[in-house]
Amino acid sequence: MSRPRLAIAGLTACSGCQLSLLNCEAELPLLLERIEFQFFPLACSPVRIEGCYDAALVEGCCSTAHEAELLRELRDHSRLLIALGTCAAWGGVATLRNDTPRKELRRQVYGRHPLPDDDVPRPLSAIVKVDAVVTGCPPEKHELLALLGDLLRGNLPVRGTAPVCTDCRMRENLCLLQERGMLCLGPLTLGGCAARCPSLGVPCEGCRGPAPEANVAEALELYCQNGFDAMTVTGRLRRFCPEWNHDQRA
Amino acid sequence: MTSVREINQLARVEGHGRVQLMQQDGRVVGARLELYESLRLFEALVVGRRFDELPEIVCRICSICSTVHKVAALQAVETGLGIVASPQTVLLRQLAVQGGQIESHALHLYCLALPDYLGCGGFPGLARLVPTELHQGLSIKALGNRIQELVGGRAIHPFNLLLGGLGTVPTAEQLAQLADELLAIQGAALATVELVAGLQESLPLLPALPGCAVTGGPSLFGDRLTTTDGQQVAAAGAHTWLDEQLTSYSHAKLSNFGGKGPYLAGPLARLNLAIPCEPAAQAALHRFNTRIINGTLSASHLARAIELVQAIERSGRLIDELLQNGIRPEQPVIPEQFAGSATALIEAPRGLLLHQYTFDGDGRCTGAQVVTPTAINQAAMAASLTSLVDRLAGNSVSEVKVQAERLVRCFDPCISCAVH
Numbered sequence: 165m166s167r168p169r170l171a172i173a174g175l176t177a178c179s180g181c182q183l184s185l186l187n188c189e190a191e192l193p194l195l196l197e198r199i200e201f202q203f204f205p206l207a208c209s210p211v212r213i214e215g216c217y218d219a220a221l222v223e224g225c226c227s228t229a230h231e232a233e234l235l236r237e238l239r240d241h242s243r244l245l246i247a248l249g250t251c252a253a254w255g256g257v258a259t260l261r262n263d264t265p266r267k268e269l270r271r272q273v274y275g276r277h278p279l280p281d282d283d284v285p286r287p288l289s290a291i292v293k294v295d296a297v298v299t300g301c302p303p304e305k306h307e308l309l310a311l312l313g314d315l316l317r318g319n320l321p322v323r324g325t326a327p328v329c330t331d332c333r334m335r336e337n338l339c340l341l342q343e344r345g346m347l348c349l350g351p352l353t354l355g356g357c358a359a360r361c362p363s364l365g366v367p368c369e370g371c372r373g374p375a376p377e378a379n380v381a382e383a384l385e386l387y388c389q390n391g392f393d394a395m396t397v398t399g400r401l402r403r404f405c406p407e408w409n410h411d412q413r414a
Numbered sequence: 415m416t417s418v419r420e421i422n423q424l425a426r427v428e429g430h431g432r433v434q435l436m437q438q439d440g441r442v443v444g445a446r447l448e449l450y451e452s453l454r455l456f457e458a459l460v461v462g463r464r465f466d467e468l469p470e471i472v473c474r475i476c477s478i479c480s481t482v483h484k485v486a487a488l489q490a491v492e493t494g495l496g497i498v499a500s501p502q503t504v505l506l507r508q509l510a511v512q513g514g515q516i517e518s519h520a521l522h523l524y525c526l527a528l529p530d531y532l533g534c535g536g537f538p539g540l541a542r543l544v545p546t547e548l549h550q551g552l553s554i555k556a557l558g559n560r561i562q563e564l565v566g567g568r569a570i571h572p573f574n575l576l577l578g579g580l581g582t583v584p585t586a587e588q589l590a591q592l593a594d595e596l597l598a599i600q601g602a603a604l605a606t607v608e609l610v611a612g613l614q615e616s617l618p619l620l621p622a623l624p625g626c627a628v629t630g631g632p633s634l635f636g637d638r639l640t641t642t643d644g645q646q647v648a649a650a651g652a653h654t655w656l657d658e659q660l661t662s663y664s665h666a667k668l669s670n671f672g673g674k675g676p677y678l679a680g681p682l683a684r685l686n687l688a689i690p691c692e693p694a695a696q697a698a699l700h701r702f703n704t705r706i707i708n709g710t711l712s713a714s715h716l717a718r719a720i721e722l723v724q725a726i727e728r729s730g731r732l733i734d735e736l737l738q739n740g741i742r743p744e745q746p747v748i749p750e751q752f753a754g755s756a757t758a759l760i761e762a763p764r765g766l767l768l769h770q771y772t773f774d775g776d777g778r779c780t781g782a783q784v785v786t787p788t789a790i791n792q793a794a795m796a797a798s799l800t801s802l803v804d805r806l807a808g809n810s811v812s813e814v815k816v817q818a819e820r821l822v823r824c825f826d827p828c829i830s831c832a833v834h
Contacts, residue, residue, distance in 0.1 A: 179429065187559055192541075208535045270453060270458075301474065
């Protein structure tokens with residue numbers, strides 16, 4: 165059986181989704197037997213896009229013309245294009261102040277120094293067709309391995325729908341929002357992380373983006389009852405997903 | 415006639431950069447490193463955010479260095495708002511930072527640098543050529559991640575490290591098990607030193623550079639910047655001393671050191687500052703003293719390997735201390751004032767890291783400054799590339815390209831950090 169050829173690239177991001185793959189230390193030798201890492205600048209030279217890839221896994225949001233060009237090139241060369249992680253899927257932290265003109269943000273950091281133009285950071289789907297999404301900041305290792313397993317079998321990953329609260333119930337965690345009065349975003353955030361943060365007593369910060377099955381109206385009511393106004397909650401939710409709104413999703 | 419040839423995106427480094435080679439009559443006459451990573455603007459993104467959100471946001475500057483960014487931010491915010499973390503929290507943070515050091519150094523040595531010496535493109539080649547060594551490296555790397563996971567809750571973006579404390583304190587049993595694993599991996603770390611010391615170096619000898627690092631605290635921690643040529647700068651004055659400038663070719667600000675640089679940050683600089691090491695690391699350092707002290711850049715990998723031994727020993731020592739003191743569940747300390755400003759210095763795997771924040775009376779951030787080791791190292795990288803081009807005068811352009819890329823990797827650059 166020929167090994168699937170993968171391209172793995174990063175745009176505007178921290179490389180954490182790609183590093184999560186390299187953090188599968190125990191599984192890497194097996195992955196190498198099954199998969200060809202053809203284009204992977206973070207870990208392999210030379211950096212050259214050629215031939216066809218079975219899938220391109222792309223981390224990060226898109227904020228320059230150069231990145232958009234690379235993204236389109238990867239799309240052209242790949243059968244499937246997967247948005248890897250929250251920045252690629254939703255925009256992520258780079259989009260925190262997308263409501264402020266880019267020029268103003270640049271001025272705050274670089275003064276009036278001339279710099280090449282850049283765009284407002286956007287998720288990959290704003291530029292190219294995205295075939296599947298794996299969220300998380302960073303995504304969980306088991307999700308990356310499941311993605312690679314799916315690709316090996318010629319499938320696309322099944323996307324979760326339930327919020328982090330479901331994971332918390334499964335682990336019989338104390339509810340940080342109702343029992344501790346903490347601003348936990350679990351009710352509205354996509355689960356699948358085994359409620360990693362609430363399980364250690366740390367409220368969910370919403371790093372996996374919106375959960376399709378969340379009951380938004382009910383959750384907002386719950387936040388109000390616990391002393392958090394809608395603006396505070398929305399502000400936190402937009403840390404990872406600038407487009408977050410109060411629409412019912414499912 | 416002068417023409418320019420660029421090395422396409424640098425491979426096996428974190429982030430996006432390239433080297434441009436200036437040519438005249440078919441010979442390379444100059445080289446320039448360009449960090450063209452897209453503008454991240456973190457220093458603007460955090461403005462207006464509440465103090466407790468800052469560490470959670472800025473750790474996203476970089477994944478490889480996320481623990482050390484988080485701890486730097488926590489320290490700066492805490493100092494600014496007058497929060498004093500418990501001794502247990504302080505030790506656990508030190509442990510998490512050492513875990514990050516282990517993961518980063520193992521990743522760089524085995525996955526990013528070693529292929530240069532074995533004539534392959536990356537870890538897939540290593541798996542074919544030297545599977546035992548790759549396995550050894552990945553085992554060390556995995557342990558670094560387990561430390562970060564146990565203390566920080568996650569290897570990347572460690573959410574369990576909070577302002578004033580931890581979400582959940584690891585148990586004595588978990589820490590004791592980690593101590594056993596650290597003891598068991600020490601042999602692999604020492605073998606790494608041997609492996610790296612035995613690599614055939616093809617880079618020409620380049621002039622040694624003075625170094626700068628954080629001192630005045632336990633390993634990788636401190637309150638001042640010290641240089642190998644005898645300068646000392648308190649944390650509050652470090653940003654001014656580093657003197658960041660803007661360039662036309664890099665999106666990362668360049669430290670200009672008031673025109674007195676360049677200074678090197680990172681493993682080689684730290685070992686040259688004679689910061690005390692644990693016994694096995696000290697012995698390794700003593701053995702390779704002549705290569706490390708005033709060593710040239712190609713000794714960076716060896717310095718990194720010695721630091722791997724140091725970080726593993728130091729982690730074990732920290733766990734011993736924690737267990738001796740007795741592990742207690744603690745609640746995070748909450749601030750009583752919301753206005754303030756402070757600067758924190760810390761050593762990231764690649765060198766000195768600075769975080770500086772100011773908060774208004776509501777605890778909202780009004781200003782942020784981050785200086786990262788790769789931004790500091792830009793001047794040293796530029797000077798070294800110039801020396802390299804001089805030394806390789808007469809060589810083919812393709813040969814200079816290969817060596818320039820290897821030289822840049824000696825710095826283990828982290829470009830997402832540099833263009834934060």
